[in-house]
Amino acid sequence: MRIRLRVWRQRGPDVPGKFEVYELEDVSPDWSFLEMLDVLNLRLVREGKEPIAFESDCREGICGTCGFMINGRAHGPLKGTTVCQLHMRHFSDGETITVEPFRARAFPVIRDLVVDRSALDAIMQEGGYISTNVGSAPDANSIPVSRWAASRAFDFATCIGCGACVAACPNGSASLFLGAKVSHLMLLPQGGPERKRRIRKMLIAMEALGFGGCSNTYACEAECPKEISVEAIARMYREAWRAMFSHSEE
Amino acid sequence: MAGAGWETGSALWEEAREPLTNNKIPPGALPDKWTHYKNTVPLVSPANKRKFTVIVVGTGLAGASAAATLAQLGYQVVVFTYHDSPRRAHSIAAQGGINAAKNYQNDGDSVWRLFYDTIKGGDFRAREANVYRLAEISPQIIDYCVAIGVPFAREYGGLLANRSFGGVLVQRTFYARGQTGQQLLLGAYSQLMRWVHAGQVRLYPRHEMLDVVMIDGHARGVIVRDLRTGEIRRFAAHAVILATGGYGNIYFLSTNAKMSNATAIWRAYRRGAYFGNPSFVQVHPTAIPQASHYQSKLTLMSESLRNDGRIWVPKKKGDTRPPEEIPPEERWYFLEEWYPAYGNLVPRDIGARAIKKVCDMGYGLPPTGRAVYLDLRDAVERLGRETIEARYGNLFDMYERITGERPPDVPLRIYPAVHYTMGGLWVDYELMTTIPGLYALGEANFSDHGANRLGASALMQGLSDGYFIIPYTIGAYLSQFLREPLPDTEHRAFREAEEQVRARLEKLKSVGGKTPPDEFHMRLGKILWDYVGISRNAEGLKKALSEIRALRDEFWRDVRVLGDVQDFNQELEKANRISDFLELAELMTIDALHREESCGCHFREEYQTEEGEPLRRDDLFAYVAAWEYQGEGKPPRLHKEPLEFEAVKPTVRSYK
Numbered sequence: 001m002r003i004r005l006r007v008w009r010q011r012g013p014d015v016p017g018k019f020e021v022y023e024l025e026d027v028s029p030d031w032s033f034l035e036m037l038d039v040l041n042l043r044l045v046r047e048g049k050e051p052i053a054f055e056s057d058c059r060e061g062i063c064g065t066c067g068f069m070i071n072g073r074a075h076g077p078l079k080g081t082t083v084c085q086l087h088m089r090h091f092s093d094g095e096t097i098t099v100e101p102f103r104a105r106a107f108p109v110i111r112d113l114v115v116d117r118s119a120l121d122a123i124m125q126e127g128g129y130i131s132t133n134v135g136s137a138p139d140a141n142s143i144p145v146s147r148w149a150a151s152r153a154f155d156f157a158t159c160i161g162c163g164a165c166v167a168a169c170p171n172g173s174a175s176l177f178l179g180a181k182v183s184h185l186m187l188l189p190q191g192g193p194e195r196k197r198r199i200r201k202m203l204i205a206m207e208a209l210g211f212g213g214c215s216n217t218y219a220c221e222a223e224c225p226k227e228i229s230v231e232a233i234a235r236m237y238r239e240a241w242r243a244m245f246s247h248s249e250e
Numbered sequence: 251m252a253g254a255g256w257e258t259g260s261a262l263w264e265e266a267r268e269p270l271t272n273n274k275i276p277p278g279a280l281p282d283k284w285t286h287y288k289n290t291v292p293l294v295s296p297a298n299k300r301k302f303t304v305i306v307v308g309t310g311l312a313g314a315s316a317a318a319t320l321a322q323l324g325y326q327v328v329v330f331t332y333h334d335s336p337r338r339a340h341s342i343a344a345q346g347g348i349n350a351a352k353n354y355q356n357d358g359d360s361v362w363r364l365f366y367d368t369i370k371g372g373d374f375r376a377r378e379a380n381v382y383r384l385a386e387i388s389p390q391i392i393d394y395c396v397a398i399g400v401p402f403a404r405e406y407g408g409l410l411a412n413r414s415f416g417g418v419l420v421q422r423t424f425y426a427r428g429q430t431g432q433q434l435l436l437g438a439y440s441q442l443m444r445w446v447h448a449g450q451v452r453l454y455p456r457h458e459m460l461d462v463v464m465i466d467g468h469a470r471g472v473i474v475r476d477l478r479t480g481e482i483r484r485f486a487a488h489a490v491i492l493a494t495g496g497y498g499n500i501y502f503l504s505t506n507a508k509m510s511n512a513t514a515i516w517r518a519y520r521r522g523a524y525f526g527n528p529s530f531v532q533v534h535p536t537a538i539p540q541a542s543h544y545q546s547k548l549t550l551m552s553e554s555l556r557n558d559g560r561i562w563v564p565k566k567k568g569d570t571r572p573p574e575e576i577p578p579e580e581r582w583y584f585l586e587e588w589y590p591a592y593g594n595l596v597p598r599d600i601g602a603r604a605i606k607k608v609c610d611m612g613y614g615l616p617p618t619g620r621a622v623y624l625d626l627r628d629a630v631e632r633l634g635r636e637t638i639e640a641r642y643g644n645l646f647d648m649y650e651r652i653t654g655e656r657p658p659d660v661p662l663r664i665y666p667a668v669h670y671t672m673g674g675l676w677v678d679y680e681l682m683t684t685i686p687g688l689y690a691l692g693e694a695n696f697s698d699h700g701a702n703r704l705g706a707s708a709l710m711q712g713l714s715d716g717y718f719i720i721p722y723t724i725g726a727y728l729s730q731f732l733r734e735p736l737p738d739t740e741h742r743a744f745r746e747a748e749e750q751v752r753a754r755l756e757k758l759k760s761v762g763g764k765t766p767p768d769e770f771h772m773r774l775g776k777i778l779w780d781y782v783g784i785s786r787n788a789e790g791l792k793k794a795l796s797e798i799r800a801l802r803d804e805f806w807r808d809v810r811v812l813g814d815v816q817d818f819n820q821e822l823e824k825a826n827r828i829s830d831f832l833e834l835a836e837l838m839t840i841d842a843l844h845r846e847e848s849c850g851c852h853f854r855e856e857y858q859t860e861e862g863e864p865l866r867r868d869d870l871f872a873y874v875a876a877w878e879y880q881g882e883g884k885p886p887r888l889h890k891e892p893l894e895f896e897a898v899k900p901t902v903r904s905y906k
Contacts, residue, residue: 057340118334146404154427
């Protein structure tokens with residue numbers, strides 16, 4: 001296959017970036033998108049040119065390290081797939097592909113396609129956990145959890161924290177990310193005692209970190225590589241309302 | 251016996267005169283050792299814990315759980331990860347599950363059986379006391395993970411579900427669909443975030459550890475590089491914990507993540523920490539076969555598929571018919587034939603070798619001849635499509651994304667791939683390396699899996715080390731230093747270590763050659779896979795040694811590292827890791843050469859029975875090989891830690 005790549009190159013957060021064009025011959029349809037970039041980078045290094053900075057690690061769609069925009073879509077055109085699992089057989093010979101970083105106010109560019117997503121960790125620090133110490137847990141079977149609840153909790157817990165939902169959202173909102181964590185924990189009895197505190201603190205943090213609000217475009221759900229449902233956002237707001245009408249110290 | 255000089259006339263290794271015995275195994279009968287240890291280990295008061303700083307490198311299962319738990323106890327914890335977030339570590343990719351001796355299925359499981367299965371699975375090359383402790387702790391891990399919200403699979407009654415894994419006859423594996431590692435890691439990560447928020451953990455993402463700092467023979471800090479800016483920084487502590495994972499990525503093509511590397515443990519080795527059994531590398535039987543030359547990694551298909559899947563090849567060599575057109579009587583279910591008791595559920599080393607063997611015999615699937623079928627169609631008939639989809643649906647999705655084919659309608663094509671390293675830094679019962687104050691946890695140490703790890707045991711070990719062992723054992727060391735202030739990072743040892751790190755990075759950059767670092771990595775991987783892979787022999791290992799040395803020389807003559815040391819520079823990161831792989835590869839090869847027996851993953855062709863089964867030589871090799879660095883260009887020194895089996899009798903492992 002022949003592929004023409006337009007890639008966003010940017011040296012740092014405060015330096016303007018621009019697109020550069022690379023022509024690739026002999027792209028194998030069996031390569032993943034990242035393997036194509038690997039091959040291009042080998043060529044660039046041999047030519048003494050700075051390789052394209054991008055991040056990846058597990059390359060099996062679970063670590064959440066990779067991610068950028070391909071033709072304007074987070075992780076590219078294939079539903080439920082991270083960039084590392086996207087293979088070139090889904091593109092056509094001679095195609096021009098535009099590649100640029102996830103763009104959001106809360107994700108400053110570090111270099112080329114690498115962005116800083118530490119704001120997602122900062123949201124988690126506010127309450128994305130159950131405060132239980134090692135050593136004090138009861139027997140695992142002492143609290144039954146319905147098969148449905150465990151399975152639904154898993155559906156939300158499967159979030160890989162890649163930030164695609166934020167990049168896809170016109171408001172740069174992390175509502176799907178936050179909603180997924182809140183939904184995971186509220187569906188389990190173990191998550192009950194902290195639910196009001198959790199939602200209050202996490203929502204405030206999301207706003208303070210530069211993420212926007214939700215205006216129901218559902219772009220996040222469409223681009224989420226783990227296909228997490230916007231039901232997470234509905235649940236998140238329900239949690240917020242519930243917390244609002246409860247005793248504030250609870 | 252020292253390593254014979256086969257080429258240069260100089261020995262490949264030296265041997266220490268005294269056996270290595272200071273492993274701190276507590277006294278008493280096997281089931282009482284850990285209890286005895288916990289009852290007698292010195293404790294550190296809460297007021298004093300506050301005064302101690304502990305560095306944790308790595309945020310996988312072992313690192314995140316250790317950091318969170320030490321913070322919970324009141325220690326000041328400083329955490330480094332080279333990832334952009336602590337949630338990315340490769341523990342996240344573990345699919346199948348985590349073992350625990352809960353006996354919820356009432357099928358005869360017990361702590362003793364989990365212990366026995368693990369030590370037998372490791373082909374009697376692990377320490378009894380460590381393995382027993384692991385089995386003993388396992389039920390608590392499940393309790394804690396459930397309490398912090400890990401959504402394990404459940405039965406309709408609301409209680410936990412189990413499945414079975416290779417090498418065992420009971421159902422003791424807990425799982426969260428095919429993403430158990432992810433859910434356990436996110437659990438540990440959530441606790442880490444909790445303690446970051448509480449100010450008890452200082453977290454440094456995008457920081458890579460490049461050296462251990464030693465003061466008066468003790469580990470007292472680290473040198474790290476801020477990967478964002480290239481700045482080299484010093485951090486002091488009273489103790490340092492390495493939880494930096496395994497080095498399977500040395501083969502280039504493996505199921506490991508792209509950034510997984512050996513640098514932290516290799517730098518510790520060069521500072522004096524012994525390296526245990528470096529050649530013990532697990533090759534997993536069921537990965538998706540390589541499809542193209544520039545393929546960057548191999549993707550695992552969880553071992554849990556072997557619960558319901560049957561492995562076969564056509565009886566006719568080179569049969570090009572599609573699998574559904576090959577009638578059952580023309581299929582060769584070679585695992586079921588060779589190992590009737592365990593069948594498709596033999597341990598990983600045996601499965602991987604059997605698959606390679608049928609492919610070497612010419613029965614591999616066309617066109618490459620390097621693949622066999624893993625077929626779930628019988629299970630679909632038996633249990634229904636819905637059940638099979640519920641169990642493995644996400645694995646099928648992954649297989650389809652990579653290959654374009656969707657099981658279970660078509661069988662999966664699989665082939666073995668490097669997966670896990672049982673070898674790692676030698677540690678004693680307290681998980682301390684031979685450097686006082688330096689600990690190694692999880693896959694970074696050598697401790698519990700002997701010569702072969704059973705499925706669903708890596709997650710168990712990582713969390714056992716981090717949540718339940720290090721919080722106790724670190725007190726034994728720290729309690730000796732109650733009045734010791736935090737070392738000054740202006741100390742000469744810090745300045746020198748920083749200078750060495752800087753000089754090494756500058757040297758990499760100044761080579762100014764033509765070849766990108768990755769090319770060397772691919773070539774190194776090929777040498778290791780060919781000669782230090784599933785089966786090994788003396789001739790091949792010697793060949794590997796000279797090829798590795800030649801490649802290393804070429805690397806230092808011809809590598810091209812663009813960009814600056816004091817800047818974001820992914821090429822420099824890679825080159826530095828590869829330069830350490832090039833050294834470690836030699837030690838792995840020497841270790842494989844010296845061990846003149848077959849055990850677990852280590853199959854030496856010279857040592858097999860007439861039926862082709864591995865021949866273990868307990869009279870000569872029932873020991874841990876702990877290697878000591880002796881300096882640049884000098885042969886490493888071999889220390890032997892004898893393995894004494896008091897509770898079990900090493901038998902010939904039979905899965906027939």
